[in-house]
Amino acid sequence: MTLAARNIGFCYGSKPVLTDISFALDSGCFHALLGPNGAGKSTLFGLLTRLLALQQGGILFAGQSLKKHPAEAMRQIGVVFQQNALDLDLTVRQNLMYHSALHGLSRKQARLRGDQELERFGLLDRANDPVRALNGGHRRRVEIARALLHQPTLLLLDEPTAGLDIASRKALNDHVRQLCADDNLTVLWATHLIEEVAAQDRVLILHQGRLLADGPGQELCSRAGTTTLAETFELLTGVGS
Amino acid sequence: MKPAAYWHCFAGIQTREWLRFWQQRTRFASALVRPLLWLVVFAAGFRAVLGISIIPPYQTYITYETYIAPGLCGMIILFNSMQGALSMVYDRELGSMRVLLMSPLPRPFLLVTKLLAMGVVSVIQVYIFLFVALLVDVEPPVWGYLAVLPALVLTSLMLGALGLLIATWIKQLENFAGVMNFVIFPMFFMSSALYPLWRMNEASPWLYWVCQFNPFTHAVETIRFSLYLQWSPLAWGVSAGVTVVLVILATAGFRPQRTKILGAKPA
Numbered sequence: 001m002t003l004a005a006r007n008i009g010f011c012y013g014s015k016p017v018l019t020d021i022s023f024a025l026d027s028g029c030f031h032a033l034l035g036p037n038g039a040g041k042s043t044l045f046g047l048l049t050r051l052l053a054l055q056q057g058g059i060l061f062a063g064q065s066l067k068k069h070p071a072e073a074m075r076q077i078g079v080v081f082q083q084n085a086l087d088l089d090l091t092v093r094q095n096l097m098y099h100s101a102l103h104g105l106s107r108k109q110a111r112l113r114g115d116q117e118l119e120r121f122g123l124l125d126r127a128n129d130p131v132r133a134l135n136g137g138h139r140r141r142v143e144i145a146r147a148l149l150h151q152p153t154l155l156l157l158d159e160p161t162a163g164l165d166i167a168s169r170k171a172l173n174d175h176v177r178q179l180c181a182d183d184n185l186t187v188l189w190a191t192h193l194i195e196e197v198a199a200q201d202r203v204l205i206l207h208q209g210r211l212l213a214d215g216p217g218q219e220l221c222s223r224a225g226t227t228t229l230a231e232t233f234e235l236l237t238g239v240g241s
Numbered sequence: 242m243k244p245a246a247y248w249h250c251f252a253g254i255q256t257r258e259w260l261r262f263w264q265q266r267t268r269f270a271s272a273l274v275r276p277l278l279w280l281v282v283f284a285a286g287f288r289a290v291l292g293i294s295i296i297p298p299y300q301t302y303i304t305y306e307t308y309i310a311p312g313l314c315g316m317i318i319l320f321n322s323m324q325g326a327l328s329m330v331y332d333r334e335l336g337s338m339r340v341l342l343m344s345p346l347p348r349p350f351l352l353v354t355k356l357l358a359m360g361v362v363s364v365i366q367v368y369i370f371l372f373v374a375l376l377v378d379v380e381p382p383v384w385g386y387l388a389v390l391p392a393l394v395l396t397s398l399m400l401g402a403l404g405l406l407i408a409t410w411i412k413q414l415e416n417f418a419g420v421m422n423f424v425i426f427p428m429f430f431m432s433s434a435l436y437p438l439w440r441m442n443e444a445s446p447w448l449y450w451v452c453q454f455n456p457f458t459h460a461v462e463t464i465r466f467s468l469y470l471q472w473s474p475l476a477w478g479v480s481a482g483v484t485v486v487l488v489i490l491a492t493a494g495f496r497p498q499r500t501k502i503l504g505a506k507p508a
Contacts, residue, residue, distance in 0.1 A: 042503065051342060051497045071242065074345035085336035089264045090257070098337075101253020102344035102351075104246025110253075146340075 002027050002062065002076075002154050002186040003048070009056030010043055017043045018209045021057070025154070025202075028184040030177055032197040032217075035206035036239045041190040042082060044206070045158045048188075049079050061154075075103070078147030082158040085143065088132040092123065092142050095131060096149060103150040110149070117145035121175075137168035144176065154186045155179070161196065169196065194230050203229065207237040242346055250346050251354050257337070258358035262365070269366060275320070276313040276370055281377060284309055296437055298471035310371070310379045311465035312434025314389075315457060317370060318363045318396050319429060323420050325359040326404025330500035331416075338502050349492035353398070356405065356488075360397025367393055385468040392467040395480055396460040402487035409491070409499050432458040433465075456483040 004024040010017050018040045025031055035041050046052035048059060050070055059066040061073035086095050093114055100110030118124040121141045131139060140160055147155060157176065161169040173189075173196050180187050189196070197203055203220055205213040213220050213236055217229050224232045233239070262269060288305040295302060328334045341351055371379070371386065381389075407424060429435075431448065432455050442449040452458050462476035497503060 046498070046503045049343060051339070051503045053496065053498065071345040071347075074343060077343075079339075079343055081336075081339055083336065083339075085339045087257070087261070087337060090260055094257070094260055098253055098257045099340055101249050101256070102341060102346070104242055104249050104346065106245070106249050107252075110249075 003188075004060045005044075005048075005057065006060070007057035008044070008047060008054070008059070010040075010047060010052065011055060016209055018047075021206075021209075021211050023204055023211060023214050025186050025188060027153075027186050028180065029202055030180045030187045030189065030198075031202045031204060033188055033190040033204045033206060034192070034194065034197055034233060035190070036192050036237065038208075039192075039206045040209040041192075041206060042158055045079075045081075045156060045190060048156060049077065050074070075150065076153045078150070078152035078155045080140070080143045080147050080155070080157040080160045082160075082162055084139065086131045086139060086146075089130060091128050091130055092118065092134070093127040095142065096146055099146045100149050105150065113149050113151075114145075117148055118142075121145045135168075136164050137172065140164065140168075140172055141175070144172075144179075148179070152185075154188070156188050156190075158190045159192070160189070161191070161193065169193070194233055197229060199229065205233060205236055207239070212236045247346065247350065250344065250351070254341075254351075254354045255358045255361065258362060262362045269362065270369075272321070273317075273366060273370055273373070276317050277373060279313055279316070280306055280310065280370075280374060280379075284377075296439070298466045298469040298473075304378065306374070306377045307379050308437070309435055310374050310381075311468055312429075312432070312461050314367045314370065314393065314464050314468075315396060315432075315434055315461040316429055317366050318360070318393065318460075319400055319425055319457065321363040321366065322356075322359065322397060322400035323404045323407075323425055324417060325362075326356075326401055327408045327417060327420060329355065329405065330408045330497075330502060335502055338497075342497060342502065348495065352405065352492045352495060353488060356398055356401035357394070359401055360394055363397050364390070364393045381468045382470055385470050388470055389464055389467040392460075392463040392477075392480075395484055396464065399456065399460060399480060399484040399487055402484065402491040405495065406487060406491040409495055412499075428455060428457040431455050432461055434458075434461050456480065459483070 002025050006022050008021040009019055021044065033041055043052065047054055050066065054067060061076065064072060066073045096114035097110045100113060105113065115124060118127055123138060123141060126134065126138065131142065134142065161172055164172065176187055176189065179185050197217060199217040201217050203213065203215065203217045204211060221227065221229060221232050224235050226232045226235060284306045329338055341355060342348065344351055407420065431452050433452060438449055438452055441452055456479060459476045459479035462473055463480045466473040466476060
């Protein structure tokens with residue numbers, strides 16, 4: 001178990017956004033956090049990454065409280081945000097060097113790790129290009145490469161395919177699954193697109209701030225008496241996929 | 242984390258700010274137009290109206306340009322710090338702030354380092370301004386250029402921390418126009434930047450005391466005295482004390498959820 005959330009609750013003012021959320025992520029597995037827009041996915045990511053302060057419940061990372069031991073947890077977590085978090089005017093390498101420095105890597109280590117990740121993502125030849133010159137799919141790949149620089153064990157991706165075309169979405173999704181298999185990386189992939197979720201994935205369905213289902217996709221379907229995840233999602237949320 | 246990690250992080254944040262400065266150098270150069278207008282046009286007009294007597298740290302009669310140059314150095318830092326702090330939590334720097342806050346290093350360290358890095362850019366602008374000011378005969382002692390450096394860094398940190406505090410906690414001031422009207426202009430005009438405080442005392446004693454309690458007055462005096470190789474314990478004491486308090490308040494009270502760092506909040 002990498003990360004566990006226990007009875008998380010969060011309100012913006014008097015408006016509840018998350019209510020009594022509990023789940024645990026399995027080490028080395030791909031998890032899909034599925035929910036329509038406004039379900040509370042980004043708020044949940046804000047809590048898991050400490051951008052939002054926890055109001056109720058607790059988050060444990062490798063058995064330790066995120067609140068009490070934030071540095072330990074942040075060393076092990078890589079994050080890809082929904083909105084672009086790259087500096088468009090800087091080159092790909094300069095962006096990666098900045099992130100590495102924030103994690104305490106020396107310039108030499110940063111350069112080495114950056115090149116390793118760029119090579120793995122097939123972007124080494126673009127290292128000296130400004131990010132502005134890359135297309136949307138490549139920018140997302142750079143963001144994932146950046147999130148992996150400090151060799152985290154958990155990768156959080158908040159709607160990483162937002163704004164990408166179908167082919168780029170699929171390529172990115174396949175790539176992250178491959179990382180999961182190759183590096184024993186635990187992945188939490190938030191999306192509202194059901195086609196990004198495979199039947200064998202652990203699926204967490206979030207709707208109106210509540211966790212409606214948690215389990216392998218096939219199991220959720222059989223429990224709901226449906227044949228596809230899309231039907232299960234529609235049955236549980238009342239929202240067409 | 243090991244001390245080396247702190248150093249690499251500090252160096253990385255400084256490097257990024259330098260790279261951005263270099264890429265946007267034309268924008269930074271155009272930001273110098275404002276203080277230069279004050280120095281060349283405003284000062285020329287007011288020179289005849291406003292006589293300056295011999296007051297410390299000056300040892301002779303001085304021109305009005307010479308008097309307001311340190312105040313305009315403060316103005317450069319004031320505008321930059323407020324704009325920089327606002328952009329940290331509201332617009333241009335949001336992506337960079339998200340990445341910054343994912344660092345495992347303590348947030349107060351990250352925020353102070355970021356404020357210092359932004360301050361370095363302001364300091365460069367101040368030096369360019371001071372070199373251009375030589376053209377209108379503002380000629381401080383040569384060593385004054387070096388002696389003023391700590392005062393400029395301290396002022397940057399003080400005003401950056403103030404900007405961050407305001408940007409995080411006062412929602413009504415989330416745009417630059419609001420900050421300009423309610424923070425920058427009052428701080429600037431109610432200080433010793435444009436006129437010596439004894440003049441203000443003659444005109445309005447209560448305004449004199451407002452100016453005395455304005456930390457920006459003491460920041461400007463720190464710059465003025467340092468530039469002329471003099472020591473002002475009051476100015477340094479107030480500036481340093483206010484900086485420490487503001488840095489503690491701004492970093493300890495920093496709440497990303499009060500900003501747009503995570504993205505737009507639900508209505």
